[in-house]
Amino acid sequence: MKIQFSNKLALSIIFILIATHSFSQWSVLSSDPRPAHDKGEQYLYQVFTAQQWNASNFAKPESIKWHNDARYGMFIHFGLNSYVNKDMSWPIVYNRKAPDQGHGAYPDSTWQKIWPSLFKLEKFNADEWVKIAKDAGMKYIVVIAKHHDGFHMWDTKYSDFKITNTPFKRDYLKEVINACHKAGMPVGLYYSQRDWYHPDYAPIDTNTIKRIPNPPYYEALPGKKVIPGATHHKYIDYQFNVVRELLTKYGKIDIFWFDAVWWGGMFNADMWEAEKLTRMIRQLQPGILINNRTSLPGDFDTPEQRIGMYQKRSWESAMTLNGSWGYDPSHPIRSAKSLIKEMLTAAAGNGNVLLSWGAHFDGEWDPAQKDTLLKVGSWLKKYGTAYYGTRGGPWMPTKDYGSVHKGNKVYLYVFNWQNQKLTLPSLKDNAIIKASFINLNEKVVWSKEGTNLQFNSPNLPDASVTILELTMQKPIKEILEKSTWSLFDDPAYGEKILTKQIKTTDWKQNSYTIDFGNVKNTTGIGCYNNDGNISISISTDGKKWEAGGNAKEKTEEISFSTFMTGVYVPGKTIRYIRLQGEKPSSLKIEVYAK
Structure with missing residues (x-):
């Protein structure tokens, strides 16, 4: 949808690069018009009243300045999953606990017993990892402490499912943190509240819910109220203990990165006693930054697997070097050119990029991944003055250009x-x-x-x-408003591959079919000047069709996305698009692909 905005929004929120159909998260005030305009994906926005927002806890502005200046960080995804060279947790764990659903490929006995017994990390060198991050131009590191599989990458006293009970025996997390401290590199900890291993984890009682197809993916049974499982209070006690342990055992920690995103109410703050938990974190580590994935506003927003929108509030896009949250040689490594464009586009939107990579099971850094990161680092050594320490604007970013300012x-x-x-x-x-x-x-x-x-x-x-x-002549104070935006301004949607004006006479029996001739990684379709009611279907072979969306408004922009490891990303293998329904008197369509 193309939307007009008033000038009052020019200096506060400017709508660009909307994160549609992705597992992203924006924490917004109820006065923010974005959720109402982004009708199909309102679950991407967690809306707070001013009273709720002001009652929560935040880092001081001076504490987040370094993070905004840094612009580029490293996200280390490494754990038991590297034994099979796959993403962390999602394709691994067979029994995903509610409210998550579905199954990974491996039984508990495999990833809980066999893989830990083989975890030796013979080639792991924390100092080398941090040096590569610095040489790559990254200004901070976030490392996985515990992912959804519940495996502790540190020597915790609250579980036996931990790195020091493997043949490696050493405290992996301690070594990474110490290497960061030694190198003067700010360090953050990723900690997932989800825990598909812990016996007491039960944020919802499955006897009180029924499954539904859309976020939050469950609702209360008739006459029931959704409540936690009987053992979940024990999990909360455990969680307070391990978080306290992480923040008192290893010296200064700069970021705490939670990961149970609100997602339309799928998770909520009460499941974690989040207000109490985050206040404890700030007390233990004054100046620490906390993201928004506890269902509280937090200090910064967290779009995922795509670059976010322009806004004054801090944000950080979690991205992958090769499309996988972990080492996976089946996914091609992205080029240095594409990574640089992504980073600059994020900076122009006033945000950061947190780029993920993963080591081999033995702890070795993949040479090809290292080479790509160092190419980016070499570029940043030459031109980093135009990137680090900047703020987005004064002109809003597009696919063709972006702007930043500094002084x-x-x-x-x-x-x-x-x-x-x-x-x-x-x-x-x-x-x-x-x-x-x-x-x-x-x-x-x-x-x-x-x-x-x-x-x-x-x-x-x-x-x-x-x-x-x-x-x-003087420092930038004015940020120019973009009066209209399109879903397809987002670089994640690729390029326009088809523009067509469809006449009433082109329709056959209330149907019009587009055939690309071969399959395309199609990201979306725009329907303009529409005065009909059109249903859209998509197909790879012209025989099996699935729903693609509906166009009822004069202007409708619809994305086609694929679910990849807990995230919807633009792009679906499509050859045919079929329009059916009322014949518009005149319809312009645009199709995008990458």
Whole structure:
């Protein structure tokens, strides 16, 4: 949907790169219009009243400044899953406990008994890991302490299911944290409240619910109230103990990264006594940052497997180096060019990238993954001044460009010069006094055309991104509003592959079918100037069809997503799209793929 916004929102929330159909999480006030406009995915937003928000706990603004300045961190996903080179927990654990559902591929006896008995980490070197992170240009590290499988990567006194009861014997987490401290690298701990191993974990009593197909995926049975299981209070006691242990045993911890996202009410703060728990964390570690995955607002939002939207409130996109939360050679490693574009686009939206990788089962860093990260690091050594310490704006990011500012400097990231130029609205009461390229040996040709600024394409644009440095008369105070947005502004949706104007006479028996000729990784369809009621179906072979969505409004933009390890990401294998229903008098469609 294309939506108009009032000028009152210009300096607070600007709508760009909406995280649709993803396992992302935005904590918002009830005055925020996003949930109402993003009708199909309201469960992505946890809405708080001002009273609820103000009653919660937050880090002080000065405590989060370093995180906003850092822009780029490392997310280490490593555990028992590396024995089979798969994602953590989701494809592994056969018995996922409610409210989660479904099954992994391995029985309890395999991942709980056999794999730990083989866990030796012969090639693990924490100092090497941290050095690679620094050489890759990363400014902080978040490491998995416990994932959904319940395996403790530290020497806890509250469970025997832990790393020190393997042949490795040592405290893995302690070694990583110590290496970070030694290198002056801020370090955070990932801790999942979900626990598919712990015998007392029971955030909902399954006798009180029935399953439903959409978030939160369960509802109370008639005459029942959803309550915790009988043993869950014991799990809460355990959780307070291990969190306290983590924050008193290893020195300074900079971030605590929870992972039981609200997801339309699937999880809630009462399941963890989250207000009490997070206040304890801040008492034990003054200045620590806490994300928003306890169903409290927290200090920053957490979109996942895609770059988020522009907003003043801090956010961090959790991304993967190869599409997997762990080492998985079946997934191709992404290019340094694509990673750099992702990082710059996030910065232009005023957010961070937390990039995940995973080691081999023996603790060795995969050479190909290391090589890619070091290429990014080499680029950042040259041009990091245009990235680190910046804030998003003054111009809103698109697929073609983004902007950031720092003091009286503005940096333009241009990925694609449409029509050999870039046209932007002028800033009020703040003129450009100097313009130069920081990664090209050419002069910037630019002019003021009415109320716009026009920058001409260089003769030889950089193959990845052309960066312009604009020296302004004074520091940036004005963030320019984007008056309209489209779902497909989000780079996660790829490129437009089809535009078609469909006439009434093109329909056959109230049906119109699009055939791409071969399968495409199709991410979505936009229906414009629609005055009908259209149902959309999709197929790979033209025989078996599944529902793709409905277009009832004049403008409807519908995403096609695939569920991947706990997250919906844009992209579905499609060859045919079929429209059925009332014939619009005139319909324009646009299809996107990547």
